[in-house]
Amino acid sequence: MSMYKNLCRLLFQLEPETAHHQAENFLKLVSASSFLQEVMAKVCCYESEALKQQVCGLDFYHPIGLAAGFDKNATMIPALSALGFSFVEIGTVTKNPQKGNPKPRLFRYAVEESLQNAMGFNNDGAMKVATRLAKLYPYALPIGINLGKNKSVPQADALKDYQGVLKDFLDVGDYYVFNLSSPNTPNLRELQNSTFVGELFSMAKEHTHKPMFIKISPDMAMDEALQVCESAISCGASGIIATNTTIDYSLLSGAKDFGGISGAVLKTKSAGVFKEIAKAFFGKAVLIAAGGIDDAQEAYKRIKMGASLVQIYTGLVFGGPTLCKHINQEMVALLQEDGFLNIKDAIGADLT
Numbered sequence: 339m340s341m342y343k344n345l346c347r348l349l350f351q352l353e354p355e356t357a358h359h360q361a362e363n364f365l366k367l368v369s370a371s372s373f374l375q376e377v378m379a380k381v382c383c384y385e386s387e388a389l390k391q392q393v394c395g396l397d398f399y400h401p402i403g404l405a406a407g408f409d410k411n412a413t414m415i416p417a418l419s420a421l422g423f424s425f426v427e428i429g430t431v432t433k434n435p436q437k438g439n440p441k442p443r444l445f446r447y448a449v450e451e452s453l454q455n456a457m458g459f460n461n462d463g464a465m466k467v468a469t470r471l472a473k474l475y476p477y478a479l480p481i482g483i484n485l486g487k488n489k490s491v492p493q494a495d496a497l498k499d500y501q502g503v504l505k506d507f508l509d510v511g512d513y514y515v516f517n518l519s520s521p522n523t524p525n526l527r528e529l530q531n532s533t534f535v536g537e538l539f540s541m542a543k544e545h546t547h548k549p550m551f552i553k554i555s556p557d558m559a560m561d562e563a564l565q566v567c568e569s570a571i572s573c574g575a576s577g578i579i580a581t582n583t584t585i586d587y588s589l590l591s592g593a594k595d596f597g598g599i600s601g602a603v604l605k606t607k608s609a610g611v612f613k614e615i616a617k618a619f620f621g622k623a624v625l626i627a628a629g630g631i632d633d634a635q636e637a638y639k640r641i642k643m644g645a646s647l648v649q650i651y652t653g654l655v656f657g658g659p660t661l662c663k664h665i666n667q668e669m670v671a672l673l674q675e676d677g678f679l680n681i682k683d684a685i686g687a688d689l690t
């Protein structure tokens with residue numbers, strides 16, 4: 339049994355949010371010590387020329403990034419980079435700090451290697467997070483900023499709220515993600531409509547030339563999802579992140595009837611949504627896949643389906659610190675098997 343599987347036995351004794359806080363404390367400690375980062379990087383990082391590429395003018399040394407929600411407050415970036423991620427998306431950050439939903443709000447399904455969360459954008463608020471990030475930025479890896487709306491802000495003021503949080507991050511961060519797809523802020527998903535999304539990206543384009551993405555839910559009717567993505571792209575989005583967590587509670591026996599489900603049980607649904615999006619937008623927009631990716635086969639599959647990059651959250655919880663390294667090592671072998679010299683050649687290979 340691997341060391342992480344043994345550690346899991348201990349960590350999984352803890353209530354899930356407590357376990358996350360313990361992990362966060364450890365990763366903060368690592369972030370404060372270049373010695374610990376070097377040790378961790380030796381164990382967890384993997385580099386190969388075959389995996390390097392530029393996306394949106396940014397350098398990615400491989401295609402595996404950390405999805406939003408793990409480092410909501412930008413407190414662990416150096417450690418996450420030592421864990422072997424090639425980019426880190428912080429947030430979701432809101433304009434004002436907020437506590438999020440009442441606890442318990444994170445649930446672990448170990449056998450299914452899945453999570454259910456109803457965190458509700460608990461975060462330190464834009465000013466504090468941007469100030470923290472400014473001490474690191476510019477960073478060796480691309481840093482994405484995932485932006486959300488405060489729960490207390492009425493729908494009618496949503497555009498102004500997104501504008502406020504974006505403006506606080508204009509000098510820090512390499513790309514922005516507008517998150518309209520969390521199931522944990524009441525009515526947020528209603529903003530996933532062509533009109534609002536068009537206004538949102540038109541507004542954002544007035545403030546920044548950096549790459550911008552929309553992160554979509556896996557629960558929309560497909561034609562609606564495609565319309566929303568079309569609107570985002572025609573109004574200035576560089577691409578689409580598909581997907582966020584699902585509220586399809588039938589995927590997990592024993593699921594709560596609130597919050598969003600992530601991890602292995604989301605894989606098929608997320609991949610299905612990604613496939614349709616790729617059919618419509620590959621070549622017109624940069625596509626990033628998220629949802630149930632936990633091994634090289636799945637990461638490579640999404641890349642061949644059209645993803646330039648992939649993101650992982652739940653897979654890290656169950657797969658442990660060497661996950662990125664293992665995925666990347668195997669991905670190089672998969673590229674070789676297919677006769678591709680570089681990851682770029684594999685992107686969208688299954689679409690043509």
Ligand SMILES: Cc1cc2nc3c(=O)[nH]c(=O)nc-3n(C[C@H](O)[C@H](O)[C@H](O)COP(=O)(O)O)c2cc1C
Pocket residue numbers: 405406407408410429430444453455457459484517520553581582583599600601602604628629630631649650651652653
């Ligand atoms: C505990 C938890 C918190 C999350 N918080 C956020 C968030 O704040 N913003 C966001 O865009 N996505 C958030 N997500 C969704 C992930 O970024 C990702 O899209 C989703 O979990 C699917 O990927 P996975 O199956 O690899 O976890 C969260 C996921 C989890 C498990």
